[in-house]
Structure formats: C-alpha cells, structure tokens
Amino acid sequence: MIPNVLTIAGTDPTGGAGIQADLKAFSANGAYGMSVVTAVVAQNTRGVGSIVAMEPGFVAEQIAAVFEDVRVDAVKIGMVANAGIADAITQSLDKYAQCPVVLDPVMVAKSGDHLLNQDDVDAIRERLVPRATLITPNLPEASVLLGREVEMGSLAEMRESLNDLRALGAKWVLLKGGHLSGAESTDILTGGDEGDTTVELTAPRVDTINDHGTGCTLSAAIAALLPQHGYEEAVRRAKDYLTHALRHADELDVGAGHGPVHHFHALWNNAPLQLQGAQR
Incomplete structure (x- = not known):
C-alpha cells in the first residue's frame, strides 16, 4: 500500500525548501504527498524576505480537511510560524x-537569524515537541530548544546533548551534525520504546553550495519512509537519499545563491525524458 504523508509547513516559491521540497x-x-500551509514565505536561494502566517484556525481547518477524508500514515511538521499555530497543530494532532x-x-535561518520569538519557541518546545514521535534538530536548533549553546564543531558536545533533548518529550531524536567540520557529516539517532537505541550515522560531506532545503528534505524523506520501515532503517535510508541528492545538486541550475538539492536524481538520471521528436 502506498503511504499517504502530510506536510504541515511554510512555502518556498523557488521550490527548494518548505512544502515544495517536502512533496x-x-x-x-514512494509516498503520496499532501500539504497544509502554515505560512507563505517570500524567499529564494539567497535568503528569506518576509513571512505571512496563516490564521491558526485556518491551519486547523486544513488539517481537519485532510484527516476527515484521507488515511494519513505519517505527518511531517516544518515551519510553525508562531505559538498560535503551534497550539492549533497540537490540538489537531491530538484529535x-x-x-x-x-x-x-x-x-x-541559514544566515543564523532566529525566525521565532521566545513565546513561539516555548510553544514548540512545550507542546509540539512532546507530541512528536521524532524531532530532527540541527545544532543551532538544538541550542534554541535547550536554551543553551551547543558547540557547533563538537561531536562530543552532540553526544552530551542527546539526553537533554530526549527529556523534552519526543520518543526519538535525530541530532544532525551538518554544522560539524571535517570530511564527514555525522548525525546521531537516539530513542526507542526503552530509550536504549543510539546510532551514529556518518556520510561523506558533499562539496557543494547547493544545500538549500536539506533539513526539510531529510525530515520529509524520513516521514515518507517510516510507514514502510522502522525508525532506524527509515533514517538510514533518508540520510542516504539526501547524500545522493546533494551529490547531484550541481546538475541543477536554480538561483544565484544556495540552490536546491536534486530531489529526483534517481528518476531523472535513470529514466531521462525523451523530448526529441515528441509531437506537440
């Protein structure tokens, strides 16, 4: 059975991040994608311009429209935008x-700018994180969630932060090491029913500036794979998918800044479209 997977997130008009990347x-x-818009974002490969958040009640109506009609096998949550939307999402998921x-x-943001104020962060930490089964923070996001600095270049610091992140309430934590230095990128997955699984997943670091939407893409791939595999296997497969999407990112020519990863590298490279001679 093909899984139906819902993304609840903001938009990216250039298609590299947010809902567009998730889909x-x-x-x-291998999943059928559905979407609920939390915010419309004016952004491109060079940065975020402005954000218009949806009304929390309208976000809740969108979620209800999906769940009251369609079997949902997994949910991915991205940009929440504000505390009101965090509450609307939490209440909808509980229902x-x-x-x-x-x-x-x-x-x-990739620039280092914080996208949320403290009340919004508190709502995500206190309400959405405990409702999630897996959270996927990078090191700056882990620092915000924990309210203390997680050293960017330290794998040891990542390991020491895992228990504190687990204590926030999610069953699983994937702490991403993209901000580490060195030739390899290491992510750490920890969790499980007994909280006794900890796995370090390492891949060669890909030399490309086209890394826009990597966080969105990885978490969306995990959500698509979870109905098909267990947590550890889904994360392994998603990380491998993202690594190859980064390796093929330079085949695209999108924007003047940090371009997107190549989401369809396997399909487009193995089955190129035969356009020559096609009738119009």
Whole structure:
C-alpha cells in the first residue's frame, strides 16, 4: 500500500525548501504527498524576505480537511510560524493523528537569524515537541530548544546533548551534525520504546553550495519512509537519499545563491525524458 504523508509547513516559491521540497521528497521515496500551509514565505536561494502566517484556525481547518477524508500514515511538521499555530497543530494532532509525527524544528535561518520569538519557541518546545514521535534538530536548533549553546564543531558536545533533548518529550531524536567540520557529516539517532537505541550515522560531506532545503528534505524523506520501515532503517535510508541528492545538486541550475538539492536524481538520471521528436 502506498503511504499517504502530510506536510504541515511554510512555502518556498523557488521550490527548494518548505512544502515544495517536502512533496518532492515524499514522491521520491514512494509516498503520496499532501500539504497544509502554515505560512507563505517570500524567499529564494539567497535568503528569506518576509513571512505571512496563516490564521491558526485556518491551519486547523486544513488539517481537519485532510484527516476527515484521507488515511494519513505519517505527518511531517516544518515551519510553525508562531505559538498560535503551534497550539492549533497540537490540538489537531491530538484529535486526529494516530501515526508517526516527524517535527523539523525550523527556528534558525541559514544566515543564523532566529525566525521565532521566545513565546513561539516555548510553544514548540512545550507542546509540539512532546507530541512528536521524532524531532530532527540541527545544532543551532538544538541550542534554541535547550536554551543553551551547543558547540557547533563538537561531536562530543552532540553526544552530551542527546539526553537533554530526549527529556523534552519526543520518543526519538535525530541530532544532525551538518554544522560539524571535517570530511564527514555525522548525525546521531537516539530513542526507542526503552530509550536504549543510539546510532551514529556518518556520510561523506558533499562539496557543494547547493544545500538549500536539506533539513526539510531529510525530515520529509524520513516521514515518507517510516510507514514502510522502522525508525532506524527509515533514517538510514533518508540520510542516504539526501547524500545522493546533494551529490547531484550541481546538475541543477536554480538561483544565484544556495540552490536546491536534486530531489529526483534517481528518476531523472535513470529514466531521462525523451523530448526529441515528441509531437506537440
């Protein structure tokens, strides 16, 4: 059975991050994608311009429209935008969702600018994180969630932060090491029913500036794969998918800044479209 996976997130008009990236990652990993918009974002490969958040009640109506009609096998949450939307999502999930929930806590822009105020962060930490079954923070996001600095270049510091992140309430934590230095990128997955699983996942660091939407893409791929595999296997497969999407990112020519990863690298490279001679 093909899984139906819902993303609850903001938009990216250039298609590299947010809902647009999530839907691509769902499709590339064998899932049917659905979406609920939390915010409309004016952004491109060079940065975020402005954000218009949806009314919390309208976000709740969108979620209800999906769950009252469609079987939902997993949910991915990205940009929440504000505390009111965090509450609306939490209440909706409590009412409807009996499936895995992957939360990518989008709190810090690539530039380092914080996207949320303290009340919004508190709502995500106190309400959404405990409702999620898996959270996928990078190191800056982990710092915001924990309210203390997690050293950017330290794998040891990552390991020491895991218990504190687990204590926030999610069953699983994937702490991403993309901000580490060195030739390899190491993520750490910890959790499980007994909280006794900890796995370090390492991949070669890909030399490309086209890394826009990597966090969105990884968490969306995990959500697509969870109905098909267990947590550890889904995360392994999603990380491998993202690594290859980064390796092929330079085949695209999108924007003047940090371009997107190549979500459909496997499909487009193995089955190129035969356009020559096609009738119009």
